[in-house]
């Protein structure tokens with residue numbers, strides 16, 4: 001298990017991670033999400049002892065990484081797939097790593113097979129594609145057959161077959177009882193791979209919950225209703241009747257209606273009462289991507305100036321109801337589509353229960369550097385400071 005308590009990292013005046021407390025448990029794939037620059041890589045580097053926390057601590061199986069006996073046998077990581085000696089053959093690169101950790105040479109051939117690089121084992125890695133480099137990085141992580149694995153953007157550069165392979169590999173590693181902590185910007189992929197999520201924004205914990213709970217807590221589910229295409233008046237009649245009944249109705253591009261605020265059976269009754277025939281009445285749940293966009297909308301540092309000029313400030317999905325609207329009729333009935341919880345007052349973005357300080361009572365990390373920030377997206381374009389330590393691989 002990985003456990004962070006009150007983890008904080010400052011680089012001069014910049015606070016990259018602030019008072020972060022979480023646990024990553026064995027047996028499941030835990031996704032690590034956050035907008036660009038939110039502190040994911042910094043957190044991973046602190047877990048691996050590559051950066052010292054300014055406050056708080058992080059342990060693996062109860063020990064700081066640097067105090068783990070023969071750490072590479074316990075922990076494997078892919079942080080930057082380009083961090084290899086390009087002049088070395090793939091096999092030699094792995095052999096060097098293996099020798100440093102007392103891992104037998106036969107394990108090198110095993111992991112080359114696992115990642116599908118056996119045919120290019122004698123090729124220099126500087127000629128590798130991005131995807132091949134990722135596979136070599138994953139091979140390095142697996143070398144010590146570790147119980148704890150960290151992957152920073154492991155599917156970066158992989159083709160669809162490679163992405164599927166990584167997905168299955170992560171799940172298999174977790175099913176074997178290992179701790180698997182993986183960051184990615186591909187929400188659709190995370191939804192298929194991870195069971196649990198840790199979401200951060202501007203270095204702070206935003207959510208620590210199952211994927212299922214995350215989606216239901218941050219999504220605006222809706223019903224799709226379609227009246228006969230041949231009779232547009234039926235659609236208008238139904239829109240009026242549903243609005244009258246307290247629903248919010250928005251037209252979809254394909255002519256259907258998107259309804260929130262009313263349970264499915266009520267929509268059906270209202271349609272029946274208005275003598276409107278229905279061709280479709282179906283429930284829809286938001287995707288992880290939609291839920292993620294809603295949660296992190298106030299915690300995005302880097303935004304296109306084109307989006308800002310056009311007022312495209314992280315738009316909510318179409319049909320999302322007003323977050324601050326009073327309770328709606330039918331709210332307690334099964335099948336009612338709840339709007340997302342309102343952002344908590346005064347915070348630049350929704351904070352998790354118990355934060356700051358975190359659910360584990362993290363050590364005080366000094367004044368919250370974000371407390372005085374504007375509550376919404378920045379009005380000015382952020383300084384265009386490409387910042388990442390391994391941006392080439394992204």
Ligand SMILES: Nc1ncnc2c1ncn2[C@@H]1O[C@H](COP(=O)(O)OP(=O)(O)OP(=O)(O)O)[C@@H](O)[C@H]1O
Nearest residue numbers: 011014016035036037038039040041042043387388
């Ligand atoms: N060595 C460093 N010196 C100064 N600032 C740094 C350093 N490393 C990271 N930062 C800053 O800390 C913040 C968090 O960066 P980090 O790379 O951890 O974010 P990230 O969530 O991994 O981003 P991305 O999704 O783009 O990879 C950024 O504002 C970054 O500029």
